[in-house]
Amino acid sequence: NGYYMNFFIKDEGSKLYERYEETHYERAYSLEKVKTLLEEAGMKVLAVYDAYTFSDPHPCSERVFFVAQEIVKNT
8 A cells, every 4th residue: 555745844044934745554463474584684672562562462553663783693
């Protein structure tokens, strides 16, 4: 899915606004898929939260936040 956005940013020192346009695309992945991808990238998943909270994700969560840490390899 994609969505189109317009921003009007005031130019400092004048009364004019500059227009910026962006198109954003999103894709959804399962929690398990993201965990797998993070692990394949050398990361350890420390926690997963329902967006903007410290609560566990639930089936109706629209977004989730992952806390991950790079696994340090001994050389």
